[in-house]
Amino acid sequence: MIMNARKLRIYSHHDADGIASAAIAVFVARRLGLNYDVTIRNQLTPQDVVGGSDIYWFNDMGSSRLMEMRNVRGVVTDHHNPVVLETHYSENGNDIYQFNPHLEGLDGSISQSGSTTTFLFGTNVLSEVSAVSHLPVVGSVGDLHDKKYGRLVDMDREIMLLAKSMGIIEVKDDIRYFGRSSKSVSYMLRFGNEPKTRALYDNPGAVADFLVSHGIDRASLKTIRWIDLEEEKRDEIISDLKGILEREGQDPSRLTGEVYELKTEPKSSIVKDARDFSSLINATSRKGKPEVGIRLCLFEKGDAMKEAMKLYSDHLDSLRRASKILDEAEGRSVGSVLYYDFGDSLENNITGTIATRIITHKKVPPSSVIVVMANLGSMKKISARISLELSEKVDLSLLFREAACGLGGTGGGHRNAAGAIVPIGKEREFVDRVNELMQEVNAT
Ligand SMILES: [Mn+2]
Known part of the structure; x- marks a missing residue:
């Protein structure tokens, strides 16, 4: 599909892992002499998931939105929690090949980043892709995959060692x-x-x-x-x-x-x-x-x-x-959820960054779910983080997906870092629902 694409449409996530993934895909497309374009998204829009005659390559995103896709032909290389546990997805007029570590029994939040997944797929299309084997290292550390063990592990590590042997990365x-x-x-x-x-x-x-x-x-x-x-x-x-x-x-x-x-x-x-x-x-x-x-x-x-x-x-x-806004803000607690709603006062593409700051730099109980919200048009953009310890017990991405689904929104992400978008006015219900689901977890 990729090699014969008359037009390749590359989509990637807006963080470092996504940009590193996009760069790998661009490297492949250029070397193959393909006509391509690149779109970077925080979250895929409804128009993005309706295909046409072009070939699509979704990087570091897509796995959580597979069921919304229509008539899409192409490839998803992602490490976010997938909604469809199949490598080939052909419902709804789609013809999509999905590559995701969760389908191989690996934890995508620590073993294999989006850029590592994109790279691994890329090696099947173009062997020279090893020339950019530094990019999965950049993407993996950008997604904090080296945090838990103080080093990269599993597939991220394999590619890091390749980059080392290529002389591009020094450990x-x-x-x-x-x-x-x-x-x-x-x-x-x-x-x-x-x-x-x-x-x-x-x-x-x-x-x-x-x-x-x-x-x-x-x-x-x-x-x-x-x-x-x-x-x-x-x-x-x-x-x-x-x-x-x-x-x-x-x-x-x-x-x-x-x-x-x-x-x-x-x-x-x-x-x-x-x-x-x-x-x-x-x-x-x-x-x-x-x-x-x-x-x-x-x-x-x-x-x-x-x-x-x-x-x-x-x-x-x-x-x-x-940070200044954060210093003056009072978080509100609902059970184990500590949430900050910044409305229009926070740029909505850094809610995740701020949630990470709070869990890293503020004194919060290790059992808390840290939630940061900002307005995004008629919707509320929500990002959340939990400690690595808590993520051993609960998969926040599944919990967010479930909580957002019933409220006309979408949610997903990783075990310890997740996001959701719900209509404005539903955010309080969302928080209540997350808290209820957390209590079910704590009860077990
Ligand atoms: Mn990623």
């Missing part, structure tokens, strides 16, 4: 705080979490004294990055941090683990670290220019990087504004 054992190449070392330590040190977390003065005590010049605290430090210095700081964690009675083992670097980036690059790279391409998409992120994924430099940096700083501004 290191290092601190796992975010921002190794994109933030100053003082910022990185100040907001480093998992684990948070009580001594340093969000305490800029203590961080500065700590770094100065390790011989770092006070004047360079705001400019020098983690990856600029000598290896000896980094080891010294890590062992000191581990000591602090131990004295605070915390488990220091999660402080370090695998990190991934792009060998294609110079050391001075702020996106040398794969997680930093993924946050940059995520920003291009959230700011409405996913094509810039796709160009970066395919090794384009110069203008693309300059434009991306501007979009990144705009995105950080949006997040700062959102």
Whole structure:
């Protein structure tokens, strides 16, 4: 289907994993000399799921919407929880091949990202796709697949090892705080979490004294990055941090683990670290220019990087504004659901980012479902997160699908990160329903 497509329509999700997936599909389409276009979506619209004579390739999305598709011919490479457990779907005039780790008994929220799935499928169409095997690494860490074990596992790991053997990705054992190449070392330590040190977390003065005590010049605290430090210095700081964690009675083992670097980036690059790279391409998409992120994924430099940096700083501004709104907002509790409804005051494409912030940086009970809402036309856009521990017991994507379905909406996602869209006016009922379903879970 793909190889013979007269017109290939590539659809991808709007996060880093989706953009990395789109870039893989674009790489394949270009090498095959296909006529193609790319559409990046937060959520597929009703028009997107009605096919025609073109061939469709849905990446990092589509599995939760298969039953709504009509007359679509093509391929779905996704890792979100599927509604149809078949590889070939031919109902409603469709002719769709679905590739999804859940169909293979793997957990798509940790074992195989959307970009890994797209890549694996891509290898069957075009063997040269290994030239972009760094992209599944970027997509997988963008989706936090390395979070639970401090490294990528299962199929994500297989592709990472391929990228390593191709010489595009370098694997290191290092601190796992975010921002190794994109933030100053003082910022990185100040907001480093998992684990948070009580001594340093969000305490800029203590961080500065700590770094100065390790011989770092006070004047360079705001400019020098983690990856600029000598290896000896980094080891010294890590062992000191581990000591602090131990004295605070915390488990220091999660402080370090695998990190991934792009060998294609110079050391001075702020996106040398794969997680930093993924946050940059995520920003291009959230700011409405996913094509810039796709160009970066395919090794384009110069203008693309300059434009991306501007979009990144705009995105950080949006997040700062959102943080301010969040600081003043009161979450409301309904049983185990803690929800924030920002109405029109929050950009509706960062509800998920804000939900992640709340669960990461605020003190919330580990049994909570964190829900963030914003208006999206006549609908309410809803994103939610639960802790990894809670996600062992409950699959939030199934719960959201069930809760949204009866209210004229849609829902889905992953075990620990899910989303829904319901008509405005139904959001309170939605919250009540989620709480009821959670109580059923807790009762078992
Ligand atoms: Mn994904």
